[in-house]
Amino acid sequence: MTQTLTLSALTAEAFAPFGDVMDVSGAPDKIINQGLCGRHHDRARLDFGDGRAGISLFNAEPRQFPITLDMVERHPEGSQAFIPMSLHPFVVVVAPDEDGKPGTPRAFVTSAGQAINLHRGTWHGVLTPIHAPGLFAVVDRIGEGANLEEHWFETGYEIVEGAQSR
Numbered sequence: 656m657t658q659t660l661t662l663s664a665l666t667a668e669a670f671a672p673f674g675d676v677m678d679v680s681g682a683p684d685k686i687i688n689q690g691l692c693g694r695h696h697d698r699a700r701l702d703f704g705d706g707r708a709g710i711s712l713f714n715a716e717p718r719q720f721p722i723t724l725d726m727v728e729r730h731p732e733g734s735q736a737f738i739p740m741s742l743h744p745f746v747v748v749v750a751p752d753e754d755g756k757p758g759t760p761r762a763f764v765t766s767a768g769q770a771i772n773l774h775r776g777t778w779h780g781v782l783t784p785i786h787a788p789g790l791f792a793v794v795d796r797i798g799e800g801a802n803l804e805e806h807w808f809e810t811g812y813e814i815v816e817g818a819q820s821r
């Protein structure tokens with residue numbers, strides 16, 4: 656029987672076991688460019704193992720609710736950052752690791768202007784926009800060897816909007 660996941664608003668605290676939330680909330684770490692720019696410095700823990708950092712652009716199809724989640728994946732060799740190239744919120748699914756398998760997933764919805772960085776080896780749903788354009792810069796590992804482990808759920812999940820995501 657399909658289980659339901661209800662969206663929660665993404666917060667750095669709730670996401671901390673899984674990765675980093677990047678946004679310009681709070682004061683910048685440094686004012687630069689003749690006072691015309693606030694630098695929110697070094698906000699993510701990147702890790703590319705024996706590979707190197709790469710920046711790719713994703714043009715992803717927006718999903719409609721309820722969103723079916725039948726798989727999560729992880730990248731054992733590197734972190735992966737999703738940086739939206741629009742101000743649209745998007746859905747982020749993560750799950751704890753339980754002896755090499757994902758536990759119960761958590762579904763979050765970002766606020767406008769928020770980006771995320773998944774820590775190396777974190778179980779996650781694939782990039783999931785909910786508005787067009789689904790344009791993202793993705794920073795992840797470029798290198799040799801397999802860096803993708805998938806887990807397909809026997810019974811999937813349906814992701815539904817919560818009150819806060821309207």
Ligand SMILES: NC(=O)N[C@@H](O)C(=O)O
Pocket residue numbers: 728735779780781782
């Ligand atoms: N496969 C790929 O490049 N992207 C996925 O890892 C993803 O998390 O969307």
Ligand code: NI
Pocket residue numbers: 728730735779781
């Ligand atoms: Ni991924």
